[in-house]
Amino acid sequence: MTPGKKIFIGLTVVVIAVVVTVGVRRHMDLRQGAELAALYCSSCHLEPAPDMLPKHSWVAALGYMGYWLGIENTDYLDEEPEMVQTNVRSRLQALQREDVLPAAPALGDEEWATLRRYYIETAPATPLPQRDKPALRWELPRFQAFESNYRPPLPITTLVHIREDTSEVYIGDTGERALTILDRDGRQKVAPRRFRPVITPVDIEFVGDTAYVASIGDLLATEPAESGPAHIAAVSLVNQSTADATLSVLLEDLYRMADMEVVDLNGDGRLDFIVAGFGSTTGNVSWFESREDGGYTEHLLLGLPGAVRVQTHDFNDDGLLDILVLVSDAREGLHLLVNQGGNRFADQLIFQTHSGYGHTYFELQDFNDDGLMDVLVVNGDNVDSDPYNTRKNYHGLRIYLNRGEYEFEEAYFYPMYGAFIAKSADFDDDGDLDIAAISFYPDFSSERREAFAYLENQGGLEFTASTDEEVMRGRWMTMDIGDLDGDDDVDVVLGGGYLRVGMGPYPEFADELDRTGPAVLILKNTLN
Numbered sequence: 001m002t003p004g005k006k007i008f009i010g011l012t013v014v015v016i017a018v019v020v021t022v023g024v025r026r027h028m029d030l031r032q033g034a035e036l037a038a039l040y041c042s043s044c045h046l047e048p049a050p051d052m053l054p055k056h057s058w059v060a061a062l063g064y065m066g067y068w069l070g071i072e073n074t075d076y077l078d079e080e081p082e083m084v085q086t087n088v089r090s091r092l093q094a095l096q097r098e099d100v101l102p103a104a105p106a107l108g109d110e111e112w113a114t115l116r117r118y119y120i121e122t123a124p125a126t127p128l129p130q131r132d133k134p135a136l137r138w139e140l141p142r143f144q145a146f147e148s149n150y151r152p153p154l155p156i157t158t159l160v161h162i163r164e165d166t167s168e169v170y171i172g173d174t175g176e177r178a179l180t181i182l183d184r185d186g187r188q189k190v191a192p193r194r195f196r197p198v199i200t201p202v203d204i205e206f207v208g209d210t211a212y213v214a215s216i217g218d219l220l221a222t223e224p225a226e227s228g229p230a231h232i233a234a235v236s237l238v239n240q241s242t243a244d245a246t247l248s249v250l251l252e253d254l255y256r257m258a259d260m261e262v263v264d265l266n267g268d269g270r271l272d273f274i275v276a277g278f279g280s281t282t283g284n285v286s287w288f289e290s291r292e293d294g295g296y297t298e299h300l301l302l303g304l305p306g307a308v309r310v311q312t313h314d315f316n317d318d319g320l321l322d323i324l325v326l327v328s329d330a331r332e333g334l335h336l337l338v339n340q341g342g343n344r345f346a347d348q349l350i351f352q353t354h355s356g357y358g359h360t361y362f363e364l365q366d367f368n369d370d371g372l373m374d375v376l377v378v379n380g381d382n383v384d385s386d387p388y389n390t391r392k393n394y395h396g397l398r399i400y401l402n403r404g405e406y407e408f409e410e411a412y413f414y415p416m417y418g419a420f421i422a423k424s425a426d427f428d429d430d431g432d433l434d435i436a437a438i439s440f441y442p443d444f445s446s447e448r449r450e451a452f453a454y455l456e457n458q459g460g461l462e463f464t465a466s467t468d469e470e471v472m473r474g475r476w477m478t479m480d481i482g483d484l485d486g487d488d489d490v491d492v493v494l495g496g497g498y499l500r501v502g503m504g505p506y507p508e509f510a511d512e513l514d515r516t517g518p519a520v521l522i523l524k525n526t527l528n
Helices: 004-042 055-068 075-079 083-099 109-122 509-518
Strands: 136-138 143-147 156-163 168-173 179-182 188-194 203-208 210-215 232-239 241-254 259-265 273-276 284-290 296-302 306-313 322-327 333-342 345-353 359-365 374-379 395-404 409-414 420-425 434-439 450-457 464-465 476-482 491-496 522-525
Touching: 004 109, 055 075, 055 083, 055 109, 075 083, 075 333, 075 409, 109 179, 136 306, 143 241, 143 409, 143 509, 156 203, 156 345, 156 476, 156 491, 168 522, 179 241, 203 259, 203 434, 210 241, 210 259, 232 273, 284 322, 284 359, 296 322, 296 333, 306 359, 322 345, 374 420, 395 420, 409 464, 434 476
Parallel strands: 136 464, 259 306, 359 420
Antiparallel strands: 143 522, 156 168, 168 179, 179 188, 203 210, 210 232, 232 241, 259 273, 273 284, 284 296, 306 322, 322 333, 333 345, 359 374, 374 395, 395 409, 420 434, 434 450, 450 464, 476 491, 491 522
C-alpha cells in the first residue's frame, strides 16, 4: 500500500469518526432535550409532541413558555420578524402584571438551550397536513345570505343571540359596548343601547321579563379594561325589549368571563348563576347560589383558568343537575362535575389534550338517538404563543358519543383550521342532526378560505361539507342558530370580528377585511 493511499484511508477513518462522534453527541443532546421536556413541560400541561407545531412556530412558542420557567432572556428572537418579537415579549408584561413569574429560573441556560434544540430540530419544517378531509362543495343551496345594515366603525361582535319569540337578533359588540336589536331581515330595529355601567356582552339569557347579560370586561386581557371588570347584569325589559330597559349589576369583580348558565341548580326555586371565568393567568368556574336576601354565595367548582363554556344536564339520571365544563388553557380538557347534592360536586375528567388544541366551544346533543346526551366539541383558537397563525391539522369539530358511566368515545372528526363555534340542528328536516360551523382562524394564505361550513348529516355520522364565496367575505367570531323568521326552519346568524389577532403575517388581507367584512350576515334557511 502506497503512503498516499495510507494517508487517504487514515483521513477517511478520521472523518468517519468525527461524523459518528457528532452524530452520537447530537443523539445524546436530543435525548437529553426530550428528558427535559418530559420533566419541565409536563409540569404545566400535557407534554407536547414536537410535530404539533413547525419549527418557526416553536421558536415563538418556546419564548413564551420560557417565561413560565423563569427564563426571561429571549435574545434568540432578534432574528425573528418584528411581529413575533412583539407578540412574545408582550406576554412577559402580562405575566409581570399578574405577578406569576417564578422567583428564580427552574433550569439553567444550557439546559434550556438543549430543551429548545430538541423541539426546533425535531419539529417538521412545515405544518402537518389535514388527514381525511372531506371534499368541500362550494355552494350553499340550503341558505340564502342577507347582509345587515348594522355596521359599527370596526365590528368586533362578541354576542349573537336569536330571540325566536320576537323574531329578533341581539348583537353585542366590544367596541360599541352595547346591545343592538335587528329584525328578522337584519335591519337595525333598535340603535345600539348603551348602559351604565358599560357592558361588553358575551352571553344573554331571557327569563320572563328579565334579560341576564354576561359582560366579559377586558376582551383581549391586555390592560385593565376601561369598561370595568367582568360582571353579570340584569336588564329589566320594557314591553319585552331592552330598548328602554334599565340595568342593575348582580355579580361583579368576576374573572374575565367566557360563558354563563342561568339555572336553579339546587332546586330552591331561585335562579343561580354558573360562571366560566376564563381569566388570564388565573381563572375559575364557580356557581353563585341565590340567597333569600337577594344576594349570592359563591361556590368554587374548578380552580383552573381557561374555562370557555359551561352547560348543565343530569347525566346519571339522579334528579340532580351536573355541570359540563370545557377548559382551554394549559391542561385543556372536558370536565364533568357530577352533582353529589348538598353543594358538593365530584370532578370527572372526560378527556385531556395538549395545550395547542385551543378549545373554544361545545354543545350537548343526542347524535345517535340512544337517549344519552353526546357532546359536540370545537377546537381552533390559534393565537396562543403562535403569532404565525400556523395551520393545525388537529383543529376542527369532534363528536363524542356518550357510552354511559361517564365514558365518551370520539366517533367523528371534521378537520377545520381555526374552528371556533359549531351548532347542530336538523336544518333539512330529514330526522337527523346537521352542523353549522365557523372559523375565526381559517387558512388566510388560501384563495378559498373555509370561514363557514355546513355539514349535512347523511346518516351514521357521515357528513357532506358545503360553503360558498359569500360567507368567505367575513371573519366570523360568533354565531347563533334558530328560527328567526317564523317559518319553522332553522336559520343562521354570523357575527364578524375584525381584530388583528392572528393575522400578523397577512396585514394587507386584514385591511381588506376591515373595509369590506360584514358585521352581521344572516343565512336564511330555504327549506320553507
